[in-house]
Amino acid sequence: MTLEGTNTFIYGADPCVAIDPGSDDPGHLEAIRVAAAERGGIGTVLVTHSHADHTTGADQLGAPVVLATDGEEHGGLRAAATPGHAADHVVYLSPDGVCFCGDLVLGLGSTIVPPGGNSLAAFMDSLALLQAENLTLMCPGHGPWITDPEAKLAEYVEHRMMRERRLLARLDEGENSRAALLAVVWDDVPVELLPMAAMAMEAHLEKLEAEGRLPFDLVE
Numbered sequence: 001m002t003l004e005g006t007n008t009f010i011y012g013a014d015p016c017v018a019i020d021p022g023s024d025d026p027g028h029l030e031a032i033r034v035a036a037a038e039r040g041g042i043g044t045v046l047v048t049h050s051h052a053d054h055t056t057g058a059d060q061l062g063a064p065v066v067l068a069t070d071g072e073e074h075g076g077l078r079a080a081a082t083p084g085h086a087a088d089h090v091v092y093l094s095p096d097g098v099c100f101c102g103d104l105v106l107g108l109g110s111t112i113v114p115p116g117g118n119s120l121a122a123f124m125d126s127l128a129l130l131q132a133e134n135l136t137l138m139c140p141g142h143g144p145w146i147t148d149p150e151a152k153l154a155e156y157v158e159h160r161m162m163r164e165r166r167l168l169a170r171l172d173e174g175e176n177s178r179a180a181l182l183a184v185v186w187d188d189v190p191v192e193l194l195p196m197a198a199m200a201m202e203a204h205l206e207k208l209e210a211e212g213r214l215p216f217d218l219v220e
């Protein structure tokens with residue numbers, strides 16, 4: 001999802017890496033080339049996941065494009081697998097605590113965790129993994145820099161836990177209608193975002209079912 005465009009980051013020098021080029025807009029690509037040229041050119045283009053708004057344009061920068069796997073190092077950055085928003089999502093960590101976090105955590109608002117493969121459980125594990133790192137700064141794929149990673153990660157965990165608690169409370173009361181659960185548990189969501197909320201709910205239900213905490217089958 002592109003809220004206000006995708007952030008591209010340049011890291012290191014001689015050569016540098018470019019992270020999430022994100023657009024094939026000629027002006028955007030030229031700005032990356034100029035910034036990179038001042039740092040000895042691009043050695044590797046790193047992407048955080050395979051969504052088009054992070055990868056389009058990546059192959060036009062004249063350097064190999066890499067979606068790293070867990071533990072790989074490129075240009076002084078270490079990749080850490082962080083599935084949830086996408087199954088192939090990774091973040092890139094610098095030795096001094098900077099995390100290029102793609103769409104795992106956004107500068108503004110909440111990220112999408114689509115259902116499938118128990119993605120929400122994976123997402124919560126990914127947040128916990130970053131909480132265990134000593135992060136000083138997070139550079140997200142969308143929105144402003146996150147200067148208090150600990151607070152932002154705690155906020156993200158609490159937001160999902162709040163939904164889960166509310167969902168479980170309604171299920172405990174015997175509510176078995178998806179529509180009713182959505183209306184009550186996501187009652188703060190504007191109507192145009194309800195389709196996204198419905199996806200979020202499916203991810204929650206999938207997690208509860210995997211944990212044996214979904215008491216009965218749901219109806220529409």
Ligand SMILES: [Zn+2]
Binds near residue numbers: 051085
């Ligand atoms: Zn994405």
